[in-house]
Amino acid sequence: MDGKRATLADVARVAGVSRATASRAINGMYGTSETMRDHVRAVAARLGFEPHTVARALATGKASAARRERIEVLIVDPDPAAMSAKPFYGRVLTGAMRALGDQDISLEVRRVAEAPAAPGTRDDDPPFGRLLINVSGPAGAAYARRSRTVALGRSAPGVTFVAPDNDSGGYQAAMHLVSTGRQRIGAVFGPPTPCALERRAGFLRVMAGAAQTVVAADGDFTRARAYAATVELLAREPRLDAVFAACDVTAMGVLQALREAGRRVPHDVAVVGFDGSTLAEAADLSSVYMPVEDEAASAIHHLLDPALPAPGRLPTTLTVRGSS
Incomplete structure (x- = not known):
């Protein structure tokens, strides 16, 4: 030297x-x-x-x-109230902390309204690893080049991800509504993220096979938009007798709109959500359960040891409750 x-x-x-x-x-x-x-x-x-x-x-x-290693949980969600209004994120952090155990690694949570095209100057000191949520395309690939990265849900090609079987969950929800005799079925789908699109695809596959037309509206995983979307659905199909909500928060907006319209659940309209969160339990809501804590823990384990097999898909299961 x-x-x-x-x-x-x-x-x-x-x-x-x-x-x-x-x-x-x-x-x-x-x-x-x-x-x-x-x-x-x-x-x-x-x-x-x-x-x-x-x-x-x-x-x-x-x-x-202050010099401990850290794992950054990067969340892209335009809803400023996302961290308090959506149980999903709390479940992610619970699973991540469970996986870290007593290791001397800190979690750093960052929510942004939109994913930057590439890491900024603050990335001159990249974390030990990153857990990406709702980060796809060039942004996901850019972050993966800077530090160990695992995404919750599909991100960019080549980026390791772990996700629930959303397609199967949407399929199960649709099969339940069709098999219980619902004829005029509506849906409030989610934003154009991979997870939401997979739920939509599984749901619509059943509807197509049953030769049923779905009255659908796009949502954004917020209660306010779900409420407005349900009002739209009732205006388009006053005899609506079932609604699939793409997440449990969405289902809360659906239930509010139905109640204000004088529609009884489940007698007049059956409602099925997606997440299996504490919201579903409290509201007696039928919902597709996804093991979010296990999903996050699996991602953290892979960040700590990339030699582990790629996490892949975790199973989803419909829990039927009083709303359907």
């Missing part, structure tokens, strides 16, 4: 890894395999690298807690 003391950056460059990976390998931290640790340590020994004692303390979490 031309008489200069070798640095961690030198070790990373020669070993062909990032500086963060080199640090984790030298310190024997999570996220590096035994083979990687042996390789990086051999390079460090060859270069005569000696870890600085203070730097080592920071890397192993024995110094300031």
Whole structure:
């Protein structure tokens, strides 16, 4: 090294890894395999690298807690009340924290109205890993290039994801409504995200097979829009006798509109939601349950150990309650 003391950056460059990976390998931290640790340590020994004692303390979490590794949960949702109004996000954080256990890793939650095309200048110090929610296309790919990344729901090609079987969930909801004799079925679908589109596809596949026309409106997973959409549906089909809501929050808006219109649930109109959240239990709402906590935990486990098999799809199950 031309008489200069070798640095961690030198070790990373020669070993062909990032500086963060080199640090984790030298310190024997999570996220590096035994083979990687042996390789990086051999390079460090060859270069005569000696870890600085203070730097080592920071890397192993024995110094300031502010220097802990972190996993960023990046949520794209235009609803400013999303974190309090949508149980889904709380369930994600519960599953993520469960997976982390007592490991010295912090969760950093960030909600933005729109996904930036690429990480900004703040990404000069990327987190250990990222959990992406509602981030697709170029943005998902850009983040994946900067740090370990797993998406909840399909993102960009090549980005590892874990998701519920939304298509099957939509299919189950539709089959339930058709099999219980509902004839004039409406739907308040979700925004154009992969998960919402999959639910729509499964639902409409049953409707097409049953030769039934669906009176549908687009929603955005908010109660306000679902309320307005249900008012529209009733104006278009006053004899509506069933509604599929693409999420439980949407179902709350549907139920409010039906109640104000004097329509009894389930006697006049059956309602089925999607999520299986505490909202569904409290409202006695039939809903497709998706294991959100398990989904998030699986994603975190994969962030910590990318050698694990890709998480893939988790099963969904319709729970029938008093609303249908």
